[in-house]
Amino acid sequence: MTLEAIKYDEGSLQILDQLLLPFKSEYIDVKDTEGGWNVIKKMQVRGAPAIAIVGCLSLVVELRATHCNSTKELADFIQSKLEYLVTARPTAVNMGNAAKYFTEKVQRLASDDGMSVKNLKKIIMTDMEEMLAKDIAGNKAVGDFGADDILTRSNKQPVCILTHCNTGSLATAGYGTALGVIRSLKNRDALKHVYCTETRPYNQGARLTAYELVYEKMPATLVCDSMAAMLMQRKNISAVVVGADRVVANGDTANKIGTYQLAIVAKHHDVPFYVACPTTAYDSTIANGDSIKIEERPSQEMSSINGVPVAAPGIQCWNPGFDVTPAELITGGIITEHGLFKPHELKDKLGLINGSKKA
């Protein structure tokens, strides 16, 4: 078994089929953007950062076999493929942010008269290939900032963490976001225990996070989502740390369904609640969480497990894949690769960082 969700080498892209985990380790060849769109839609690869990386790398693979006669033709081709990839899953913003960034870049470079088709292709492909290393570096920084803050609160005493969904190596290029914070705590010998929720209905916690925790030999226990309140009442939880699919301007955060109720329970028990995500999950164009589009998944994903029915035939199902945690419940803060911010600070602080990068 392996934890390498994305294998990429010089134009060859393979993804670990996460629908088969934890019982089978099988890779799928992704040969073009249609293949990329399909593995994202079916959730054979999932997790906001991994979705964007696989989407863009599927375009790199396709670009290698694509001939364009002009830089304008190439830029329009890349733009249309990126627009298509964004439609696979609507809530996670990472693919949308990548599409915006690469569209702006390719159209700007294409308008330069001295640019050749060959060079333009190379610049964009190299930039996309670098997403893998950049994501890991960002995750490591997130992990360290998160561990610093949690250990400051605990007076450097080892901590018990509750996490939700899967935010580890399988959801990213490696290391992980919320699971990256947990990994950083473990690296400092400061992780007493980690609890992961099952994460119904798709069981990313039971299938994927539990698999990563066992693989990494972390002291870990699986709980049902419905046990979170009891857990916080009885088990001395030091912090809840989750990932994000989209953090909007006021700090409201869309993440895996079930996150919002964890934040409410954490507030009731005075447990700090953290969102851990690189800024690739930040969307400054939406003012607050009411306008985030929430993906609704097929009802069979809820009414059956691995094809075995678990609900009464004929019952209707409502299956939103994500919920929105209001900023005021994110009491620990939002941990980014630039540091930890309170939700209300995010807009100004990230605006300053982005502004100074441009200057």
Ligand SMILES: CSC[C@@H](O)[C@@H](O)C(=O)COP(=O)(O)O
């Ligand atoms: C680093 S991943 C953060 C989030 O993307 C994760 O918690 C999550 O909600 C994933 O949802 P999924 O539907 O499995 O793609």
